[in-house]
Amino acid sequence: xxxxxxxxxxxxxxxxxxxxxxxxxxxxxxxxxxxxxxxxxxxxxxxxxxxxxxxxxxxxxxxxxxxxxxxxxxxxxxxxxxxxxxxxxxxxxxxxxxxxxxxxxxxxxxxxxxxxxxxxxxxx
Numbered sequence: 001x002x003x004x005x006x007x008x009x010x011x012x013x014x015x016x017x018x019x020x021x022x023x024x025x026x027x028x029x030x031x032x033x034x035x036x037x038x039x040x041x042x043x044x045x046x047x048x049x050x051x052x053x054x055x056x057x058x059x060x061x062x063x064x065x066x067x068x069x070x071x072x073x074x075x076x077x078x079x080x081x082x083x084x085x086x087x088x089x090x091x092x093x094x095x096x097x098x099x100x101x102x103x104x105x106x107x108x109x110x111x112x113x114x115x116x117x118x119x120x121x122x123x124x
Contacts, residue, residue: 001024001029001030003016003017003020003021003042003046004016005017005046013046013048013052014052014053014055014056014059015056017052017056018056018059021036021056021060021065022060022063022065025065025066025076025079026087031076032076032077032078032079033075033076033078034075034076035072035074035075036057036066036073036075036076038073039053039054039057039074040053057074060074063083064080064083065077099113100113
């Protein structure tokens with residue numbers, strides 16, 4: 001697993017770790033029951049605090065993406081399809097809000113957007 005920390009980003013380090021691990025779980029790079037690096041090893045590899053790494057893992061566990069086995073570490077949880085669906089619906093809604101704002105700035109209405117989406121869908 002490769003995690004990149006961007007010190008110039010305004011995003012907290014624990015959130016960068018959380019986001020990247022979560023993305024790897026959702027896209028299937030990390031498989032169900034696969035072990036994550038230990039909190040200490042990941043902190044050492046990234047040259048960050050153990051507390052920062054622990055916070056990222058705690059967030060992942062709180063949202064159901066990983067589970068912890070005492071004395072053994074953190075593992076990828078079984079994919080909760082409803083949770084993944086909700087994540088994707090949330091992303092779609094965000095994109096649609098951006099599309100709506102951009103369309104309004106161009107003077108396009110709902111009918112125009114639906115027509116554009118229809119054309120794009122046919123091309124695929």
